[in-house]
Amino acid sequence: MSQELPSGDNTQQVADIQWNEERQPICQRFDDVYFSTDDGLEETRHNFIRPSRLAERFPALNKDEVFRVGETGFGTGLSFLACWQVWQQSNSPGRLEFYSVEKYPLDRTQLKKALVQWPELAGMVEALWESYPSVPAAGWHRLEFNGVVLQLFIGDVLDGLLELCRTKHLRFLEQNRQFDAWFLDGFAPAKNPDMWREDVLECITQLSRRQATVATFTAVSAVRKSLQARGFDMKKASGFGLKREMMAGDFTGPPNEERSWPSSVFSKLNEAPWDLQINPTETQRQVCIIGGGIAASCNARALAEAGYSVTILERHKTLAQEGSGNPQGVLYAKLSHRPETLSQFNLHCLLYAQRFYRALLNNTGANNERSFEAELCGVVQLAQSEKQYAQQGQLLDYLAQYGPTEDFVQRLPAEELSRVSGIDIDKPGLYFPDAGWLNPASACEALCQHPNIEIRFEQEVENVMRKGELWQCLDASGQILNTSHLVVIANANDAKRFQQSAELPLKPVRGQVSYIEASAGSEKLQTVVCGRGYIAPERNGQHCLGASFNLHERTLDLRLEEQQSNFQHLQDDCPSLFSALNTEDEPALRGRVALRCTSPDYLPLVGPVHDAAAMQERFALLSHNAKATIPTPGCYHEGLYISVAYGSRGLCYAPLAAAELLSQIQQAPSPMGAMLRKALNPARFTIRDMIRRKSPNPAVKA
Template sequence: MSDSYEPLIPAEAEIDEQGRLYCPAYGDVYHSSAGALGQARHVFLNGNGLPARWRGRDVFTVCETGFGLGLNFLALWQAWREDPARPARLHVLSIEGHPFRRDALAALLARYAHGSQADLAAQLAAQWPLPLPGLHRLEFEGGAVTLTLAFGRAEAVAPWLDARVDAYFLDGFAPDRNPGMWSPALMQALARLAAPQATVATWSSSGALRRALDEAGFEVRRAPGFGPKWHMTQGVIRAARPRPAPWPGGERHALVVGAGLAGAGVSRALARRGWRVTVVDAGRAGGAPVHAGHAAAALTPVIARDDNARARLSRAGSLCAQARWSGLPPSAAPRVCGTIQLERDAGRASAMADTLAALRFPEQWVRQVDREEASALAGLPVARGGVFFPHGMLIRPGALIDALLAADGIGVLGGEVARIAREGGGWRALDGAGRELARAPAVVLANAAGSRAVLQASGLLDPLPRMAQMHALAGEVTLVPPGALDGGPRCIIGGEGYLLPDSGDGCVAGSTYVHGARAAAVSAEGQRVTLGKAAGLLGRRFPGLEALKPGALPGWAGWRAVLPGRLPAVGELPHAPGVWLAAGYASRGLSWSALMGEVIGAALAGEPMPLESDLLRLIGPR
């Protein structure tokens, strides 16, 4: 998708003389003059046989084109709430090329959503994301109702979606005003997602649309329309593309190897979906959890002019982490303090201005700042200007991991897994002496660089040449007394190294990258490097920092598991069904933890995937 990046343009709407919401860009209204709720019920719910079709189902998935204000979603959600025979989980995947900004959406929903829908509308507005390209997962009813918003042109977005759809709501602007929303290519892309007996309904009854649906594999017919429209279109898929079940059934129990950021993220995601999780971790067996003593770390997204895969994954990871972790106990929840990423020189600053102009991201996500504004945000003088990410987060990794693993359904065992072995319909985890540590139908290797050794000892590494190139890279951070920095910065400062606000234990300065190290250890040389990086970020204006003695300060050292391209390896092994990988997080363990856990959780639960399929292919084990 990055080769043809298109900026996301938020919706601008007006109210016409009849009180209808009108889009000047397309010259069309958002809903029927006879009423949005009536249209939603007649065309989309009744047209798809709902709620009757979802009764007796555990999961039901709807795909919509044209989210608009979300009135169809609210009607569907309300029908789910009112039906005692509803499915346990309702998933909605909705495409929107021009999303409203949150304040505009909230105001319009207050105007158009009434009665029992008003509370639902308020919940929707409260979670509404920033207008950023990509997929955004919202959860309601304790996770029983999910809304996955795909922001971008339908023609560009739909081919990359991954879901098993039971019903389609086609609700774009009129075909003669917005032909891309009704094109044969789009219908083909949507039909690819169809589950057996999937249905489709739309208010449009154009012959061209019916032909496009027919060619895509739907048996269609005209039906009585709603309001001033005499006819609408209904259909059912003739033969859905065969797709394997996400989980063949049986006990929902997973064995997760590793209790670091990767393992904790996967374990929490599975536990949220009702799975029992057994975590086996070598560090905890020795009384040394992997991030013990790691006072604080930063989670900051990255941007790129072409919005490449790394930038898209980073943005998705940051948004997912904030959504998943904000409700944790205060000691573990992220502290959203913002990040200033300093530019190296004036030439880089000019290039960044061009990048931000091309991306057209909202300033609530990223904006350029000069040295004066950057210093004001940091509360300390900084060396240069740069960009400011208001959603940059300070996190205490050890406390975060403990909080994630404390969820109901998760048990943690000490032990070092040497290899795994298939037995019956599941997998056994064995230590170096061949003793069984645990067994489960599914196993997730989330033990960083150790996953390579486990795969090799288990005879599973040969088909994975990229995994065979994984290596461990040592690094350390230093705790700086806040008094040496006039109390420390108010936000994260990044650039050549980074400096974090006082976490209560001090200000963390980082970090080193040591190739070929035999051990990850705090050292005088490492502290000289990290203190020098901190001084450089601040323009070497703090004598107290310069006076600190390398080697005499507390710190933390650890390992990074690095793969070629520095993207993680996440997904099921093609040659070993039931074995999953969540490894190779490199320097971005916090960015990938929640998101990659959701990728594995959604795949096993048969939910719409939280990432586009091109990104899933890039991170897939290989």
């Protein structure tokens, strides 16, 4: 069941910039400046930073308390940089999250050119430029800077604001109040009226905490009156430079405290809130994670960095011994030009994962932490047919609407792929220069090197049980292995052993990789090559290639027929490389077998674990009317979460999914947006079956 994400059309989405004589950017689309020609940084401080009282509010935060700023109109990113600078100067014990929306993004080159004129921001400009999406595609992009998070939405402002809402049901709009300050920084209302529409201001109101501040360069009467009518105490002040006035104010609450502001936009979206979890878990700081693979490790790191105390229970003697245990895993995802849920999830996960692992590589080297073995050497994706090559062209056309694509992906003929890969390739295809391979075990070890993370090996959990306000993890004999406020199930297919998650539609898929000794010819391979199978560059004198995809077997023994299939795929993909490897001299069987964990729609399950029976009872009306606006939240086990079903894309999916799970535990806006959050919710299969009138019990006929 695919869904299209907001702003997923193929219209041109890039910034239309002209540079004036002072090398400052002018937006031709709206015939307006991005910032004052006098001093854009001082203008930003005057219009947004000082009226929002950030220098006083940041130091007053408690440890790990989150301060959220929302902005309409990211532009050159100058407001974010000015806010970040004040944050650095404040030495705040809290955490800063900055959310901004932009329909027409600058590309990386334009961004850097616009910001070079302020030497005092040089370090932050360089960091922003390095992390800025190589393809600023539609949807949310998460950028991280040592405790400061920038969430950048590319698309229509209303779409972006709605994607920040935890729910759109009228009864629960209070759950959306997450923001402490707003910068209304779109182009002037007369030139860009869409940024100042009533429904946009309505969303801002619903997302605002009590006493949230709002600041804007405009003093237009219609904007002031609309904000005042919604509960903002707006005051005019002197404008910057030649501008006469600007406005700022505080949110004191809607005029009628008995209800939220009457909402036409939310009335139209008043859907059953089965995905809404209302549990008081935000202040509970002890977490137990069951599992020791890449999903568990990414979740542990995200939680630890947010101040949680994390205990990992791993049944083996070391991390990454099952699905994450191959010596070389490929950072790779299959992308499509179709703006559907799975393809958009793949795109945003890959963009984020490339930044995530590069930062991890840099940090482990700088801090002398345990070595993380990886080579972001590039990935070649071969076109296996003319149809596939045409589809790759459609993908490039789709991405090109957001600006230059060559930093992220290039479509190359066979001779160019041969040059970048170092071997003879006889097919055209795609080249992802920032992707590559990782050793998953060393990645897990590096991720878990954090003072807030404790790992307990040889701890096999057979049962999880709620006792009062705490969760107990027990072994087969009933002995308590751990007690904590929160539990994250991250043990792939073994999640079905627990009563709370036993009915989830997880499916094991057997995968066998093969090892083959490197040769003088194969050592020339410089990139990962993916086609019918994949092969990575030489590591420790051998190549890792694969992998089989066996839906019917669950054994872990090496199979000769699957090794032969891996070799055949390599021969089909790269005949010259295959001939250089002397496969006939290989021992009968060399490789490794593991069981992937997949779901019916190929998306992972990330979020709270639902009570299926209670959910079926509460939302039974959906089986008769799929659009019923049932005024109750979903039924979830308080403090119990799950992160499984990554298939063969664990390295790609796990980092962003971990950020998503953290946001759900904190009951915060989603780093990937409300639509993708809902698409990953583990309860989706229960709800779909009800809507389709399927029995939840296979033994009962519908």
